Amino acid sequence: MASLVPYKGPFGKAELIHLLRRTMFGVTKSDIKTLLGKSMDDVVRQLMVQPSQTTKPLKTYFTTTNGVKNDNLDPTIPMGSTWVDTPIAVGANPNPNGYRRISYKSWWTGLQITQTLSIFEKMVLFWHNHFATEDSVIDSSQMAYFTNIVLRKNALGNFRSLVKEITLDPGMLRYLNGERNKKSAPDENYGRELQELFCIGKRAGAAFTEDDVKAAAKVLTGWYVIYQQKDANNVTQNVNPRTEFAAANHDTSSKQFSSFYNNTVISRVPKTGEEKLMAEREIDDLISMLLGTKECAKFLCRRLWTFFVYYDITPDIETNVIEPLAEILRQNYDIKETLIALFTSDEFYKPINRGCMIKSPTDFHIGMLRQYGFPIPSNTEAEKMEIQYIFYAQMRNHILNQGFDLGDPPNVAGWPAYYQTPSFHEMWVDTSSYPLRKTSYESISRSEFSTGTNVFFDANKNIKIKTNFIDFVKAFDNPSDPNDLINEAVELLFGVPVTQQVKDQLKSTYLLLGQASDYYWTDAYQTYIANPSTSDPEAKRVPQMLIDLFIYMQGAAEFHLC
Amino acid sequence: MKRRSFIQSVPVVVGGMTVNAYAESPFLSAVQASLGDTDRVLVIVQLAGGNDGLNTVIPLDQYTALSKDTIRKGILVQEDKVLKLSGTNNKTGLNPGMTRFQQLWDEGMLNIIQGVGYPRFNYSHFRATDIWVTGSESNEFINSGWAGRYLAYEYPNYPVGFPNTTVPDPIAIRIGGSVGLGLQNQGVNMGISINNTKDLLNLTGTLFKDPAPANQIGKELLYIREVQRQTDKFGDAVEAAANKGKNLSTLYPKSSPAEPGAALGSALSIVAKLISGGSKTRIYWVSTGGFDTHANQVNASDHSTGTHTNLLKGVSDAIYAFMDDIKLLGLQDRVVGMTFSEFGRRIISNGSGGTDHGAAQPMFMFGTKIQPGMVGVNPTIDPASTANSNLPMQYDFRSVYASILKDWFCVEQPALDDITLKNFQQLPILKSSNCIPTSVHDEHTAAGLNIVYAYPNPFVDRTNIKFESFGGHTLIQIISNEGTIVKELINSELDKGSYTIPCDLEEYPSGIYYVRLQNGTLQQVKSMIKVRA
Incomplete structure (x- = not known):
């Protein structure tokens, strides 16, 4: 067996940028400044640190009748406080569930936009795509949030724990009908996807059988979700969803698996009073059986490679990356150690693996916001949170329009761009989504975004924000030199370098407006920076020149790669 | 190459004169062809998720077995609610949601193919979809769609030199979603995708034309550039057809408040509008989801209502409205459609009031040029069916493709077998073939740069x-x-x-x-x- 060759080359700016582009959403000048000069091992380890996360989705929603605002959605929860621990009142009218789901998605989008220097948010997205659930199908804001917390808790932890927790997660039990899977009438849905989509895959090496699907379904019988209970007055109340076990619905017979699983038999003798524990042990046994196959770790490593590097798993990649990486993963199913091995491997830094990935809508859009420093206010007072949530919702809609509805993948397999041969990532950009991308990048670059007038707190009305390209280029090393400015813009924004000829054309067309001398830009820029309200006709045009330059650069195929 | 002549029942206007009498003559067909708007259109409607065929085309002669507790009593539609199909001796009926399909049947515009499948079923949504859209064997992995291969045969030079005067329009359009494997040939998209709701934007040229390296980076760079180019060029043609075209039917399901089939109806109305606007696009692919009914597929208190009935009502209402539109627009001789799903569902229902992934399924063909009626017979349900029991296959799905290619697109041997990858039985699902020689295929073959x-x-x-x-x-x-x-x-x-x-x-x-x-x-x-x- 080949072993994973570690990267031994120089770890300079280009390597750092490649690493950051793949592990975060876009790369910012400030990210580079913080990390440049550190060793690869230090940087990779730093990226594996899970940020301490304290925020929860907040209530910023209300209804309006004839222009009058009503605080009648979740009336017991104050504006700007979280709803996640409060069940929705039975018969609540209007029902806040839909508003909560939007709040939940806004919260998540906000965490992506404000991500710290860590791979964490990208891993949460990886697992959301891997253990895909659809909020619109689960139709419970609380369950959707709890599923997300399971992903967050285990994102950089242990795959074994993650599989177990997701198997018994209320949202997943509902999404794949686990809550209806009973001894008297097994439902194969989860038992199938646990193997086909979550742990084993369906390549040639994944030779599980239809009987294995049925046997797994039997192991998983008896678990269900409690979301309502009678209170002391015998009135039904909604409660925080939780998973429960009904021994009568559990199939205690021996479950025989095929030769693919070494003819494993799973059975636990039920003991009175310990039925639940025994059923949980069966799930442990099932997961051990799945994770014990050679294919499981290889399957996951292929998923990681496809998500983080490139989709073409050649025989060479299979032998020299997937197999040795799977060996590392298989030791303890430690996700973080596996990622460290991947991001310090020679293969990851090979030139052909830099810039070959088509940005997903999330990468594309969140990356732009981060890179440009799109100025969503970060005030944390409860009343001001409304502003953030409005802007997060606007940004999420942009991403949704491009084909990525965070929290609502197309189906249980996640987004086709991560699995559909032969196109994979190419599916992010086609003749229908490309014009929407274009609309999106143009408005982020050019338009003013506003909270509008439909706000709960009057002080939050008409708060306006806009990308400021002056601030963006001010942070460059030498923005008054048009050559340096173009070089640095290309380095930051393009996944693939462009020739000097293209750079010269960009400079001459957008910064020199057809003039021959570089001084034209230098003078105009310096005059504008010294006095932004200058009346100098050339200097006054500087902000618009930058908007035109960056919009034009966004139309390059190179901008859509990372 | 041959194409079908024209049926006399539709008046054709030539030089301002309505001509009925000569309608079947090859001469008129040639005139018609030269008018440039006679190209045949196929509309593919994909029902994503795996449609429960037994509750769609319902075998009324099997109720003794079906209504058993151990079979599908829990979801079976009440016998008196099933929409009986005339001419079947009350043996076959449709789901109660499909009143419009019953109407299509009565009007001679519906064909039902029973028990369509393939040997060695696959129960994975994703793999089964790939098998259906590529037309591969169950154990075979193919990089091109069946429709993509047909388009590559018809337009071998595509996409180099396209659009051009002979072929000014996209050769295939996917509405909503990405183009997909079905319309690909060896990694090349043979169609474009357009949005279900928004117009295309005009995209301008670019100075970013650095040579692409000969590796995976260059591959993706070229891919994006090609999308940019196609969006731009075909965008104009699609917009022009959309501006010129119209919809005349008032029957499309409403989107606000949403009626079943609203999104599908909206996609199909775009198809009708583009065809009426003069687009020569050959294949339209639309998709509607939600058929993965593992749980609660019917209302427990009334099995003639519920999720699955609504889904089928949506399909039936949207397709009926589309055919109504097509007839009002006078385009009915040019358009046929088909539905398919990645699989049918299991014979016996599960404990969740739903059905798990199964095997063979019924397919529908619709249009005035299809052969009305039914191909195949009701399945026989074994009263001792178990959780593993599946409906047997009566016809290979590639027989349906082969029949459409031969009798609608007039593809002949040996090209036919090259597209379907081997020889498949022909089915009488389109009106008896009337393909006559024209030069249209030769023009398509020559279009673009070879x-x-x-x-x-x-x-x-x-x-x-x-x-x-x-x-x-x-x-x-x-x-x-x-x-x-x-x-x-x-x-x-x-x-x-x-x-x-x-x-x-x-x-x-x-x-x-x-x-x-x-x-x-x-x-x-x-x-x-x-x-x-």
Whole structure:
């Protein structure tokens, strides 16, 4: 067996940028400044640190009748406080569930936009795509949030724990009908996807059988979700969803698996009073059986490679990356150690693996916001949170329009761009989504975004924000030199370098407006920076020149790669 | 090549004169063809999720078995609520949601093909979908869709030199979602995708034309550039057709408040509008989801209502409205449609009030040019069916494709077998073939720029690849039908010019291969066939 060759080359700016582009959403000048000069091992380890996360989705929603605002959605929860621990009142009218789901998605989008220097948010997205659930199908804001917390808790932890927790997660039990899977009438849905989509895959090496699907379904019988209970007055109340076990619905017979699983038999003798524990042990046994196959770790490593590097798993990649990486993963199913091995491997830094990935809508859009420093206010007072949530919702809609509805993948397999041969990532950009991308990048670059007038707190009305390209280029090393400015813009924004000829054309067309001398830009820029309200006709045009330059650069195929 | 002549029942206007009497004459057909708006259209409606065929086309003669507790009593539609199909001796009926399909049936515009499937079923949504859209065997992995292969046969030079005066429109359009494997040929999208709700934007040219490296980075760079180019060029044609076209039917399901089938109806109304606006697009692909009914597929208190009934009502209402529109627009002789799902569902229902992934399913064909009626028979339900029992296959799904290709698109042998990958039984699902010779196929074949091909073709062991390079980096690869690169003949900088290079496939098995040329932003793929000596 080949072993994973570690990267031994120089770890300079280009390597750092490649690493950051793949592990975060876009790369910012400030990210580079913080990390440049550190060793690869230090940087990779730093990226594996899970940020301490304290925020929860907040209530910023209300209804309006004839222009009058009503605080009648979740009336017991104050504006700007979280709803996640409060069940929705039975018969609540209007029902806040839909508003909560939007709040939940806004919260998540906000965490992506404000991500710290860590791979964490990208891993949460990886697992959301891997253990895909659809909020619109689960139709419970609380369950959707709890599923997300399971992903967050285990994102950089242990795959074994993650599989177990997701198997018994209320949202997943509902999404794949686990809550209806009973001894008297097994439902194969989860038992199938646990193997086909979550742990084993369906390549040639994944030779599980239809009987294995049925046997797994039997192991998983008896678990269900409690979301309502009678209170002391015998009135039904909604409660925080939780998973429960009904021994009568559990199939205690021996479950025989095929030769693919070494003819494993799973059975636990039920003991009175310990039925639940025994059923949980069966799930442990099932997961051990799945994770014990050679294919499981290889399957996951292929998923990681496809998500983080490139989709073409050649025989060479299979032998020299997937197999040795799977060996590392298989030791303890430690996700973080596996990622460290991947991001310090020679293969990851090979030139052909830099810039070959088509940005997903999330990468594309969140990356732009981060890179440009799109100025969503970060005030944390409860009343001001409304502003953030409005802007997060606007940004999420942009991403949704491009084909990525965070929290609502197309189906249980996640987004086709991560699995559909032969196109994979190419599916992010086609003749229908490309014009929407274009609309999106143009408005982020050019338009003013506003909270509008439909706000709960009057002080939050008409708060306006806009990308400021002056601030963006001010942070460059030498923005008054048009050559340096173009070089640095290309380095930051393009996944693939462009020739000097293209750079010269960009400079001459957008910064020199057809003039021959570089001084034209230098003078105009310096005059504008010294006095932004200058009346100098050339200097006054500087902000618009930058908007035109960056919009034009966004139309390059190179901008859509990372 | 041949195409079908025109049926006399529809008046045709020639030079301001309505002509009925000559409608069947080849002469008039030729005139009609030269008017340029006679191209045949196929509308593919994909029901994503796996449709429960037994609750769709319902075998009323099997109720003794079906209504058993152990079979599907829990979800079976009440016998008196089933929409009985005339002429079936009350043996076959439709789901109560499908009143419009019952109407289509009565009007002679519906064909039902029972028990469509393939040997050795696959129960994975994703793998089964791939099998259906590629037309592969269950254990075979293919990089091209069945429709994509047809389009590559009809328009071999696509996308190089397209659009052009002969073919000004996209050759296939997917509405909503990405183009998809079904409309691809060896990695090349043979169609474009358009949004279900928004107009395309005009996209402008670019100065970013650095040469793409000959590796995976260059591949993706070229891919995006090609999308940008196509969005731009075909965008104009689609917009022009949309502006010129119209919808006349008032029957489309409403979107606000949403009625079942609203999204599908909206997609189909775009299809009708584009065809009426003069678009020559051959294949439209639309999709509607939600058929993965593992749980609660019917209302427990009334099995004639519920999720699955609503889904079918949506499909039936939307397609009926579309055909109504097409007839009002006078386009009914040009359009036929088909539905398919990745699989049917299990015979017995599960404990969740739903059904798990199954096997064979009924397919529908619709239009005035389909052969009305039913192909195949009701399945026989074994009263001792178990959780593993599946409906048996009566017809291979590729027989449906082969019949459409032969009787609608007038594809003849040996091209037919090349597209369907082997010989399949023909089914009487379209009105008896009337294909007559025209030059339309030849015009399509010549359209665009022919910049790479094999000669001779077919060949025994060796052939030559003839190609044009416009200068700069040029890549020529030979690809197997499974998508593996078996040879790389050229990967270097060339001067502008015409070239011929030998290609030796002696050591490889006979079958279909593809030669792919990449030169700058251009990419062209042609098939080549190695035969036994």
